[in-house]
Amino acid sequence: MNQTKKELSYFRLKLEGYLRDHHPELVANSAFIGARTDLALSSYCDSVAQGFSHLEAEAMASEILYQGLHFSKYDTLVSILMEEFSEELPDPLPYRLAPILLGNKSVQAVFSKYELHDDFDGSPEYELLYTELTGTIVLLIEENHLPTLDKAEA
Structure with a gap:
């Protein structure tokens, strides 16, 4: 459980930093941030469980985290x-x-x-x-x- 909170915080901080830099209009949208963070964390956990390395799992989670946010x-x-x-x-x-x-x-x-x-x-x-x-x-x-x-x- 402690490990899960750490990843959740990591993905949340990563997304919030990205939004601050590229999508300031979304920084206050806690529902969006929470949902996107949860999806990224689930992807990360599922990928690790399927045998992917932590780096590969993070890359897959990042794709989900930033989906639809590349254009600003x-x-x-x-x-x-x-x-x-x-x-x-x-x-x-x-x-x-x-x-x-x-x-x-x-x-x-x-x-x-x-x-x-x-x-x-x-x-x-x-x-x-x-x-x-x-x-x-x-x-x-x-x-x-x-x-x-x-x-x-x-």
Whole structure:
């Protein structure tokens, strides 16, 4: 039983760290975290019981732990802000602005047009999403008169 709690804590911490870095909108979703952690732990235990090494079992459990989480809206927004707005929004502003943009209705509407999946960032639709999000961010900055650094100030 003590060993089970240790693995459960390990998988929970591993998932929570990943969510903090790539899916901050899910960090407070304890039901999701609990369910995903339980699935990963069950996979790990089953794999070890079937004779897989601990490293192999952990790899299998990690697949379950991160399933559906490889594509990140947050990472996409940070990438756009860093690539397209690097002069106007220097580091660390993209990391601070991305969670705010995630909650914006216009940004949410853009994301909702696409069927997002683990390999989405390698798909042709990703470029369309990227372009549409960039345009939406430009409009949000202009319409809301958000302060940015002028290129001459940078």
